[in-house]
Amino acid sequence: MNPIAKRIAAITSRVQQLQKEDFYFYLQSIEALNGARVTVKGRGEMLMFASYSYLDLIGHPKIDAAAKAAIDEFSSGTHGVRILAGTIRLHDELEEKIAAFKGTEAAIAFSSGYVTNLATVSSLVGRGDVVICDKLNHASIVDGCLMSRAKFVRFKHNDMADLEKRLAQARPEAGKLVIVDAVFSMDGDIINLPDVSRLSKKYGALLMVDEAHSLGVLGETGHGIEEHFGLENAVDIQMGTLSKTIPSVGGYIAADQDTITYLKHVARAFVFSAALPPAAVAAAKASFEVIEEEPERLAALQRNIMHFLSGLKARGFDTMQSETAIVPIVCGEDEKAWRMAKFAQDEGIFVLPVVPPAVPDGTSRLRANVTAAHSEEDIDYALDVFERAGQAVGVI
Numbered sequence: 001m002n003p004i005a006k007r008i009a010a011i012t013s014r015v016q017q018l019q020k021e022d023f024y025f026y027l028q029s030i031e032a033l034n035g036a037r038v039t040v041k042g043r044g045e046m047l048m049f050a051s052y053s054y055l056d057l058i059g060h061p062k063i064d065a066a067a068k069a070a071i072d073e074f075s076s077g078t079h080g081v082r083i084l085a086g087t088i089r090l091h092d093e094l095e096e097k098i099a100a101f102k103g104t105e106a107a108i109a110f111s112s113g114y115v116t117n118l119a120t121v122s123s124l125v126g127r128g129d130v131v132i133c134d135k136l137n138h139a140s141i142v143d144g145c146l147m148s149r150a151k152f153v154r155f156k157h158n159d160m161a162d163l164e165k166r167l168a169q170a171r172p173e174a175g176k177l178v179i180v181d182a183v184f185s186m187d188g189d190i191i192n193l194p195d196v197s198r199l200s201k202k203y204g205a206l207l208m209v210d211e212a213h214s215l216g217v218l219g220e221t222g223h224g225i226e227e228h229f230g231l232e233n234a235v236d237i238q239m240g241t242l243s244k245t246i247p248s249v250g251g252y253i254a255a256d257q258d259t260i261t262y263l264k265h266v267a268r269a270f271v272f273s274a275a276l277p278p279a280a281v282a283a284a285k286a287s288f289e290v291i292e293e294e295p296e297r298l299a300a301l302q303r304n305i306m307h308f309l310s311g312l313k314a315r316g317f318d319t320m321q322s323e324t325a326i327v328p329i330v331c332g333e334d335e336k337a338w339r340m341a342k343f344a345q346d347e348g349i350f351v352l353p354v355v356p357p358a359v360p361d362g363t364s365r366l367r368a369n370v371t372a373a374h375s376e377e378d379i380d381y382a383l384d385v386f387e388r389a390g391q392a393v394g395v396i
């Protein structure tokens, strides 16, 4: 068989096998929204525990109104790429808002978070440079590093001695870029930013931090990882997405003006791909305002995280080092994660299993996300379901 056809057949048969055993939970279609509850095709109403909408901003009236007004004013699309005819007033306003929110001189918005990492990393470093990543960085960072053709070096997860070793090994004349996630997307733990920043400065490396899961979540007012640690100017290139806490689509880099000017003229995904549509841009801008206007959302999220994490621990679950809205419930073998997911889904909890290669062998898990939309009763119900599932499957 042609190797391409073989590859396609292998995935097809794996998907069909999981569907046959009723262990297939991907691509489920949501038919209606109601806060933390969603109506799922073929399953009815479920309690959502897999959302990235950490502050429950999906459906916020101010954000929806901004999106609708943007369509009335600027319609559904743009005249092409930003650098030529595609920029509208709303793009400039969004970028100013992001820069103000992140405390930088300027910002640039891209058409997705994935594309932001791909475009930014591959624009900043190239042949002869070294890019140093935490081993658990997101796939979009890894892909950007590979695309850049810089020497790609990884250090042990959140291990500062290993990071320093890698920095010391880099050729002194090489351009050095360190990249880390603020909150790791599978484990929910937080990077040791003070030490990463100190080491990056010591070895003359630029530091880029991906805030996909920390924007709106970390820091007393949700401004992210620097606020969480009480640091300023610790990060040179602050990356985030507009598709998680911010209920829109797109990604951004916030940095000094010169870096942003550079990216706006060099980043290929900015120069050669169309501008974000007006409604998405207006929704994103309004969302940053809502985060600042409604601090009670972050307070609710933090209460829920504490309640959920302590409830799982009290029931004997391993939640790794998580202290955020992403909570791994470690199951061990793949089979246990599939069975836990099936039990929870049958009991009306929308939660998904994560298995290798997304996580290391033997650490297959449920990846549960808490949001500000959950009530205390919602979390208690989920804890009860997970407890019964864990006992039935032999995880606790």
Ligand SMILES: *Cc1c(COP(=O)(O)O)cnc(C)c1O
Pocket: 112, 113, 114, 115, 117, 138, 140, 181, 185, 210, 212, 213, 241, 242, 243, 249, 250, 251
């Ligand atoms: C989701 C995510 C991205 C990609 O963002 P999108 O807006 O979904 O393309 C990048 N980095 C991390 C850590 C993420 O979790």
